[in-house]
Amino acid sequence: MTTVTVPWGKKDTLSIELPPEWTVKAELKPRHPEKRPTLAEALERALAQPIGSPRLSEFAQRGKSAAVVVDDRTRPTPVAGIMPKVLAELNAAGVEDKNIAVVMGLGTHRPMTEAEIQERVGPAVFQRVRCENHDYKNPAKLKEVGRTPTHGIPITFNKRVVEADTVVVVGTIEAHEQAGFGGGYKGLMPGVAGEAPITFTHNYDFQKVDLIASAGLPREKCRFRQAVDEAGALLGPKVFIVNTILDPVEVIEVVAGDPISAWNYGSERVRAMNQVEIPGLADIVINDSHPLDTDLRVAMKSCFYSAMALKPGGVFIGILRAEEGLGDLRVPEGLPSFAKLLIKVLPLSLLRKVSDRLPISPDQRAGSFSFTRMLKSFHVLFYVTSMPAVAGFQNLGVEFFNDLNALIARARALKPGPAEVLVFPQGGATFIKQE
Known part of the structure; x- marks a missing residue:
């Protein structure tokens, strides 16, 4: 046997x-390198050498407020280990803790409890800055940002995110059944999007994929990923990503910087390791x-x-x-x-x-x-x-x-x-x- x-x-x-x-x-199963850095080492390297963007401590000098969007409890991202360094970069840019909000990018998932949020971001961070759940159904907490150019999708995002001078999106680049890969702008759409754009894109009539899953598909073959990136771009050049690549829960690499350039690099790294024939x-x-x-x-x-x-x-x-x-x-x-x-x-x-x-x-x-x-x-x-x-x-x-x-x-x-x-x-x- x-x-x-x-x-x-x-x-x-x-x-x-x-x-x-x-x-x-x-x-x-995935083919991952035997030698891997600690989270602290990988994070420091990524923030010191961002892809397609200045360092976050320089990038965030554009204003005095910031929103940090993090993925929720259903994802393996080591958010608690990442947040102190992100806050340090924002503080170095002149953004004070009182002007920083952490938003749980729930999409349509259930709200996280206070205990879950504290565990997610870490007790010290939870005490330092405002932390709150996104509510995709509450119009009072949403704000319109325009329509995507290709499909004309009306996009609403979390109001606090839209009004922040800098937006940092923390997540993981991994296979995704609809978007090809997670990470990048997907932390915003559907992470902190409103009900209308989520409903518009989450169905067969829009996605038009005659496959059980779109996992691993490149952007040009994935309508949903195209919509995600166009929606995120409507926020303008104020978005900076910090995305992990995991095995499957331990850190292999962290990528940071521009939501398109850094994500492109990271998704190809994931493809090389996790795609099988x-x-x-x-x-x-x-x-x-x-x-x-x-x-x-x-x-x-x-x-x-x-x-x-x-x-x-x-x-x-x-x-x-x-x-x-x-x-x-x-x-x-x-x-x-x-x-x-x-x-x-x-x-x-x-x-x-x-x-x-x-x-x-x-x-x-x-x-x-x-x-x-x-x-x-x-x-x-x-x-x-x-x-x-x-x-x-x-x-x-x-x-x-x-x-x-x-x-x-x-x-x-x-x-x-x-x-x-x-x-x-x-x-x-x-x-x-x-x-």
């Missing part, structure tokens, strides 16, 4: 015994969600990346840590048990219209069509121990397990006989090369 070992959260691992008739064709389509894919382990909504994003390695009718096995259970994922209520049959027989064009009208947040709506594609094409089995089975997902065709042996037995029944297997031990950080 073959045994594969995958991460289970930040520190633990799981060993999965596979049937003797299964052949593991490859374990596909598959030896061929597999009968079975085993995908571990690491490092996207926060909750089920986040963990499911990793599934979109590796599902493209499956043959039609194949078995997708998701090993999902989902530490906070369901999280803020909304599952439509009242789905009939025969919904899974409708997904199999109805055309994608009709299923797309249904998914775009679900009563869920825009970012979840965008993901729902990718998930529908998976359910239409494959058998989907999830190993999740942090929560009970979700009835709505079961009615769509997802099978939940809290026993690995039972899951493997079910997969074996669905795909009897010899089967070729691809394993993605860090599915949340790995993406397949797309032609």
Whole structure:
């Protein structure tokens, strides 16, 4: 019997015994350098040598106020380790703590608690400067900045961010199922954008991608990334990014500077390390969600990346840590048990219209069509121990397990006989090369 070992959260691992008739064709994971700097070393180097921009301590001399946008708890960015140095650079530019605000770039995610914010930015920073959640639905806290030139999208951003003299965006460049890569201006759009631009862009009619995921796509092939960059540019030349590149949670490099130039460099670094080529389509894919382990909504994003390695009718096995259970994922209520049959027989064009009208947040709506594609094409089995089975997902065709042996037995029944297997031990950080 073959045994594969995958991460289970930040520190633990799981060993999965596979049937003797299964052949593991490859374990596909990022290729990262063995020698890596500390966060302090990487951050100092990036801030001393920004890409396409003066040093932040010079850049921020343009005014007396600053907004620092940081990504939320669902991302692995070591924000608490970055913030003191960012504040020091702003102070050196003459921006006082009383004129600095830290905004949690939530997009449509739930508000963070005070304890979560304090942990995110660090206790000392939490005491020094104003820290607040972004609210994408509150018009009083938003301000219009114009329309994107290509698609005419009306853009509203967090008012405090718009009115700040300098905007620093702290995040991570990683694979993203809709934007190709995270990081750069994506910390602003959708991070601190209003409901209208998020809704406009988070659907199939706008993105027009006939793939389960856009992870790793270059800007010229990704309408969503184009919209993100055009939206961020509407703030003018006052944005400075500090983005980490991780393995999958430890720092490999930090890039800083211009939101386009620095991001271009960083995204190519991530592509070189995290993009994989598959030896061929597999009968079975085993995908571990690491490092996207926060909750089920986040963990499911990793599934979109590796599902493209499956043959039609194949078995997708998701090993999902989902530490906070369901999280803020909304599952439509009242789905009939025969919904899974409708997904199999109805055309994608009709299923797309249904998914775009679900009563869920825009970012979840965008993901729902990718998930529908998976359910239409494959058998989907999830190993999740942090929560009970979700009835709505079961009615769509997802099978939940809290026993690995039972899951493997079910997969074996669905795909009897010899089967070729691809394993993605860090599915949340790995993406397949797309032609």
